Amino acid sequence: MIYSFKNDYSECAHPRILQALAETNLVQTDGYGEDIYCRKAIELIQEKIKNASADIHFIAGGTLANIVVISSLLKPYESVISAQTGHIHVHEAGAIESIGHKIHTVESEDGKLKPTDIQEVLDVHTDEHMVRPKAVYISNSSEVGSLYSKKELTDLSQFCRANHLYLFLDGARLGSALTSKYSDISLAEIAELVDIFYIGGTKNGALFGEAIVITHPDLKSHFRYYLKQKGALLAKGRVFGIQFLELFKDDLYFQLAQHANEVADKLAQEIQNQHFKFLSLPQTNQIFPILPNHLIEKLQVNYGFYIWKKIDEQHSAIRLVTSWATQEKDIEGFILEMKKVKF
């Protein structure tokens, strides 16, 4: 294997993260996130989102974040609406149902939700014989690499507020969304438009960790109880604080995401130069070129990636993911290999 484009978590952490852990290693702190590093990281994130009253909590991963957040959003008879491609629907082994809640799914070509999608669900859930939709789950960038524009997210936000629905944004790949050249929205604007969201660290250079941001006042109360009950309060919670402090003290977070986007963009252009099409417009660090199967087979010898979707008998879309750690030479090597095997 020369290089794996399977995921943005194939390497470990950005060196500055490990450095920061080493430097603070023997300092004693209180446990469970009640330490100076977590407090400072929280302040820093509050500044970045321009909301000093937001509540911020750290958690180890995306599925655990989704479990804790959705548990805190819904009463037993309430449900959440998601695109059919949503991570909570497909790839969390029934985690949300396991805590008691139905997920309504909406067909979505681009992995995004629109107000009309949600209205359709509301229209058919009208009495106590059915669950009551109360939250909307979106991801940005989405599971299929797409982005919400400021207009789209504003529309969604207004619709949700008018219909008393909580809007929850899964930001496992939020860095990649915000630094895409196609994005017209800022972190502070996202914090303004949604009720609760998280800033993903795992897929953007952290060892692990996501920062859950709660802006809706009704959702702040007793949140640490949910964290504890779901097993998400880490004894050495400082590990989160130290990492997010490092990521946000000088925009390292955004630099890493931008780098991943840029190498993905270069990779996409090179593939396009060879006259291949894409399943969807390459916008973030996940791109989905459509290649002939015989080419895919040859590329698989030296490169790692997932086959995403069968297109026809001769072609499939593959998924290529870049990260903060992907280097120009990895892109070049892959393109060279493509050219080589084509002939």
Place this chain on the structure above:
Amino acid sequence: MIYSFKNDYSECAHPRILQALAETNLVQTDGYGEDIYCRKAIELIQEKIKNASADIHFIAGGTLANIVVISSLLKPYESVISAQTGHIHVHEAGAIESIGHKIHTVESEDGKLKPTDIQEVLDVHTDEHMVRPKAVYISNSSEVGSLYSKKELTDLSQFCRANHLYLFLDGARLGSALTSKYSDISLAEIAELVDIFYIGGTKNGALFGEAIVITHPDLKSHFRYYLKQKGALLAKGRVFGIQFLELFKDDLYFQLAQHANEVADKLAQEIQNQHFKFLSLPQTNQIFPILPNHLIEKLQVNYGFYIWKKIDEQHSAIRLVTSWATQEKDIEGFILEMKKVKF
């Protein structure tokens, strides 16, 4: 604050752990624990427990381990028996009930369970109007610092097997238990006597992480589904493998625990030299001296620790916890302070 004896997780990780993370940092691996480091760590632990067919999984912390394990042990109508001091009963915010299961509690002075305790629960749960006890939860060393002898654990194991009860050992502080000078049992013997247990890393020098060991054949199937559903599969699962590899490749795990025990032992002896009594025999890295309240108040100025229990109007038991990182000078400082404030 000169030094905190509040917990064995007040510092971060043993330097060798951070070193190992740094050395492997840019190696690409598959996610979710399906990497070479996890595989090697598993083999190493299988050797240490002398059971090549044991299944081993890594997880971020104790409460999450208890959630996942107990979820995998019980059917909806089954329950678990614990000492009233058990971590699952008191200090997990209802995590076990939250996944649907009743905990039967047994009064226990020393934090340990005996076959007669369990028999009493079995005797009164006899039909479908009541839950059906199916698992026994113990911890070693226990929440109050006590230890199971080989005889005690053997008796418990035989009783459980005769009564078709799964025996689950919470080993958040297993290192401290095994290296206590009072312990007569080995890691391999524990693996032989219980059906499922975990080897705690968080409280013994790891950044975080526990290794769940499954020896009972009925409990192995589909365990990763439970991990995923409860949000416990970490994308960068390698972080567990790298740490446990480091901890077990040359007995670092045992050395760290033994160090914690030895400084606790020294601390206990010095306190005893000053004619103070203990709530229970100091055996592991948690000790519970009984001190006059006025002395406690003065010690609190420069030292961190929890007041554990009111003894009488003038006295309380405090809890002092040492770790791999506690140094001789921390002990000496504390003792000096004790002597100073006494006069």
Place this chain on the structure above:
Amino acid sequence: MIYSFKNDYSECAHPRILQALAETNLVQTDGYGEDIYCRKAIELIQEKIKNASADIHFIAGGTLANIVVISSLLKPYESVISAQTGHIHVHEAGAIESIGHKIHTVESEDGKLKPTDIQEVLDVHTDEHMVRPKAVYISNSSEVGSLYSKKELTDLSQFCRANHLYLFLDGARLGSALTSKYSDISLAEIAELVDIFYIGGTKNGALFGEAIVITHPDLKSHFRYYLKQKGALLAKGRVFGIQFLELFKDDLYFQLAQHANEVADKLAQEIQNQHFKFLSLPQTNQIFPILPNHLIEKLQVNYGFYIWKKIDEQHSAIRLVTSWATQEKDIEGFILEMKKVKF
């Protein structure tokens, strides 16, 4: 209101049911279904299904039956497959998710499932990042009034057994299914082909009550624990036994269902005579004529029924349900009204 075709539970119980309750009223029995009437009713049903080793339990209603049965079928990480029209998916307020399980839904025009539908779900649920499909939920007659033929149910049964899936049949309207002139399958054959099912009493003349029949040996153990835990064990369980004894001692159950089908059939023929079409072939006691909206509005003055589906701007399908209590004159009155308002 002259007559309501809204449901098959608009009247109370067949008079023989009330008579049987009155006759046994002061006999003392043990509670919770451990009485002579339940035992006799169980034996009677075992005879009717030609399976003396089937386990049989009584329960108050369909949603409760679905909760208890599905809870007993699935491990925490397992899921159930249903048609999108399935009662468990749409009309139980999230009851199944509330006990922790995902429902996979399959688009189905006729409310029935085919092996290929199930295969599609199996194909995309292949590892621990997703739930594991383990049960298939079907209803006969279905929520849209359709029927499984012997061939269809046999195919489904073989497919499920080959794929280690439990096949669960919701028989809330089983009487109507078995006595339809289009049905070619017997109660005993159904018991042979599925693993667990229930015989609906509520919608076929009982005060309330369904008889859950378990034929798969793995599903019998500890079933009463599930009943008790979900609040389904009734203190005066005899009420179930007395009713099912009455319904099955001389085929009253089948006579009542057949009556409902026959009046529905007559109603359908009369509607067809007036040149109206149907959403689906009328086969059981639920029929779905497509009528002009202006006619519907006028019929609503004196008759009760639900509007089922908008067909076009001028037309809608309505649902008419007959029961054991519907009389010829109710049919005739409705038809007369139709004719009257047409002119």
Place this chain on the structure above:
Amino acid sequence: MIYSFKNDYSECAHPRILQALAETNLVQTDGYGEDIYCRKAIELIQEKIKNASADIHFIAGGTLANIVVISSLLKPYESVISAQTGHIHVHEAGAIESIGHKIHTVESEDGKLKPTDIQEVLDVHTDEHMVRPKAVYISNSSEVGSLYSKKELTDLSQFCRANHLYLFLDGARLGSALTSKYSDISLAEIAELVDIFYIGGTKNGALFGEAIVITHPDLKSHFRYYLKQKGALLAKGRVFGIQFLELFKDDLYFQLAQHANEVADKLAQEIQNQHFKFLSLPQTNQIFPILPNHLIEKLQVNYGFYIWKKIDEQHSAIRLVTSWATQEKDIEGFILEMKKVKF
């Protein structure tokens, strides 16, 4: 068997109940409790409790009532406090834990809770590492036949309100409590002092059914969703309305309970006349005489009852339960038998 004193649900329903069902049998109504009988019964009960704004819902049995009510009272991290003898703790197969909530139990000789008991639980549950007690569960009359005085219930009510705890009264045997000659509290006063409670029908002459009364405004919203989701909405909900209408239209409910108390009282006096003692003061329709084991054995030949508790090697307490259907002659027969076997 001459007569069974095992339970107050050994017979079926009071004849007037069956009569009322027969009289209304063919009237068509809407389903799920949205019928004229339920509406009238609700108004009647609102009058009896002197609270026209109370919400009232009917449900089939006690365990199901406890499940639905407690589910509606608590957030995922909240818990309920009960006496160790509480039905929810011991005899519901883990139903409350099954919906995710911990039950704190308090030792109680007489089956009742006092403010000091609750304070003790509150004192040790202070942060997010533990569940948060939010509701108090009591039963009147209790599982051991005892009663709350007006003073006791007022104290408890004030304490709960001061501490923001919901007070929930299980009234499975409320009739027996209210008509005891030892009781000084009325139905309307109970409705005033607790936040939610139910009026038990099953154990007082109904075929089955309990009326849940909600007086606390925060608890009224969306209650029918809980009912539906837990499988408690009965299609023929009218059956509840018709029964409670009959029970309350002329105080039949109280007459039946009073009768049960009176025959229990007579039974107790006769037993006392024979110089036997009781485990606790006989106050309601459950009495607990302490008898020599050899006498118990002989009584068991012709009479049904449960042995409640071993007192010493020679003696046990038994439980005798009377009902609306117990006749003077049943009491006399039992006493005669006692006298006979004594000699």
